[in-house]
Amino acid sequence: MRLAGFYAFAAAVALLPALFPDNYFVVVIGASAGLNVILAVGLNLLMGYAGQISLGHAAFFGVGAYASAILTTRFGWPSLLALAAGLLAAGLLAWGFARPILRLRGHYLAMATLGFGVIAHVVMVQATHWTGGPDGLAGIPPLNVLGWRVEGDLQWYGVIMAAMLLAVWLSLNLVDSQVGRALRAVHGSEFAAQMMGVDTARAKTQAFVVSALFAAFAGSLFAHQQAFVSPDSFNLAVSVELVTMVVLGGLASTFGAVCGAIALTLLQQGLVVFEDYEMLVHGALLMAVMIFMPQGLFVGLTQAVRRLGSALVGSKPPAAA
Amino acid sequence: MPEQLFQFLVTGITIGSLYALVGLGFALIYNASDVVNFAQGEFVMLGAMTAIALLNAGLPLLVAAVIATLLTVGVGLLLERFAIEPAAGASVVTTIIITIGAAIFLRGVALLLWGKDFHSLKPFSGDAPIQIGGATVLPQSLWVLGVTVVLVALVRAFFNRTLLGKALLACAFNRTAAQAVGINVKVMLRLAYGLSAGLGALAGILIAPITFSSYEAGVMLGLKGFSAAIVGGIGNPMGAVAGGVLLGVLEALGAGLVSSGYKDAIAFLFVLMVLFFEPTGLFGHKASERV
Amino acid sequence: MTALPPRASSLPLLAVTGLEQSFGGVMALAGVSFQVAEGLIYAVIGPNGAGKTTLFNALCGFYQPSAGSIRFADRELLGLPPYRIAARGVARTFQNLQLFFNMTVIENVMVGCHLRAKTHLFAAALRLPGIRRQEHQLRAWAMEALELCELADRAGQPASALPYGLMKRVEIARALAAKPRLLLLDEPAAGLNDTETLALRDLIARIRDSGVTVLLVEHHMPLVMGVSDRLLVLDYGSVLAEGTPADIQNDARVVAAYLGGAVSYAV
Known part of the structure; x- marks a missing residue:
């Protein structure tokens, strides 16, 4: 069954608040993890499958958030229309930026995406007239879905989880289609992909745009959920956190990104009490995972389990991909 | 207006010298290992913060500076030994993430040691401004310029004149061949990390009297140093120096003539333009293609 | 796109004229001309550095030759990017393996079907019914190619898990899955x-x-002589001889070049 993992995940997400009613931890941290999952799954399409690094992805998260914030507070747009505008803006920005930037490789691409992220952040801080500057924008109205105003932690949990499941489902579909195979081909061998008729520039651009759309989507929801946005939520550190989530779970695995996002969210919550140690642990974790388990925790562990399973059954273990 | 321009130029060259030293560190490590070390800015921060702490503990400036530099070199060697060496042969993305992890880790250590406060260092020779042709120059700027020129000249001489320096260049050019003629590549790798950590620390100590230092001070400096290396042609040490100065001047002009809030955006916009139109850098790149 | 039947036309499928390619002043191809008739196995041989792989890369659009023309089915290929050349009906394998090691065998071959597939991003993300049908179709096409290459039993394995010889065969299956008119090996x-x-x-x-x-670059002489219909001999970027295997074996210049020169074949 192609989507068995997805249905199990969806069931778990739906059951959690029922198992732990009125639990602040489940609904609030859960919603926060859900947003991170959308971001990580989107970035994984670009990093894990297409093999292109982005160290500026928080910028697209910010574009979605600020589009919703500005359009609803200053212009009184309905929230869904503002969300759509945010998606459009992020998509166009990514599309325009993708062509020149995705010709670059490795360190050059890292630098270019990083520079893009820094510039976007500077604009959020400096364009005070629009963004409210460093103080941010407050008073963002609740999300209004066809007359239903989303209010309260439990409702937000529901909305964000639905959005997250949609993102995971879209990602799973995409990866397991010819579009997804073309993307993975670009990562595997750009030469061969071209020779199979894959327009590699177009494939990379698509991955970049789609991952920007995921990020902007999460950004819009984030703005409404928090009712407040400020540049701090979209700086370089956030971009690095997103990369951490993807590699922590394991590149090129949608559920790897899901696990990475959930794990990092929980870790951050767990370290809230030891706030000063958060950086130390975050840094050590990044290094340790990349050195000892570069395929990521989720992917590494599932491979180990599979190997163990086949060893117990007595059949030949599949070689690691 | 001309005086003002001159003033921007002086400011730009001072800050640009700093970018030059950080960029030089990037280039050294990139040459030796193909790794872009995102923890380069943290060397600068560690140098400055350690020197400030030692000075506050009562040590004289020179002794504090030497100990701080040596300690940072030690950190650079540890980084190479325990984070870079175990991941030899890993992909570019993997090594980028490892060094980003190292940077965050070092920032975390600094946060625990020195808190979130800003610290500053007393200028080496007073803070009475000197008037040079209508521009006001702080004595510390002259220190920055002077020491940078000496350091760059030393690095240059090291590569051109000494056997060790030539061996390091050989490694950068072709590691297998270097190994074949008996160069210990591992030692060279450590040399590069130690050297660029030392350069970073010295840069940090030099600039600490001008800009305040904190556990986060290395982030933007590291990025600017990386930008300098890219503008100069990654892997080209003297290109990185030129790139750093160019970036500093551009930033100071941007801050003075356009908007100080946008100076970082201007610097990175310039880097993006370089990447789009001249991705091998403005000052040529080293012979071996590494992209 | 399906394979066109061989046409009984006098027009060659591939006509290369005066192709030149230089790298930093070294002429890798110094005006190469030849023609390949449809339905043949045409081999290109020559010592290492004779320009064989350069010729392939130029034909596929990875290099931009400085002069000459490459007409394929009477249309110019020169100046097109590789993916457009592929769309004209040219497929190839690589000397150093270029498999997608991040995929299974059948997925590799399904990428080969790329030109025969519709790739609408949003349809794929939403997995519309058309995409579902297409997945079945692509899988069937890929299996056909795998069966032709006797790899059907390996379909589900990771490409990286195969022995070297089979990896090379997966590359051929992947190229065939594109239903090319011309296959470069x-x-x-x-x-x-x-x-x-x-x-x-x-x-x-x-x-x-x-x-x-089939256009074949190969060092293994018994294979080349046994399977080819015609041969082209390259030396220092120029055509040394052209003809049937028998012609070539009796060509004095070829014999001289190979016996006199410091050339060795990996047989």
């Missing part, structure tokens, strides 16, 4: 043992018999 026998080379010989003949024209 770059040293398909390199690294194969004798049994595998014999099987390869049968496979190449089968490919030709299915209507695909």
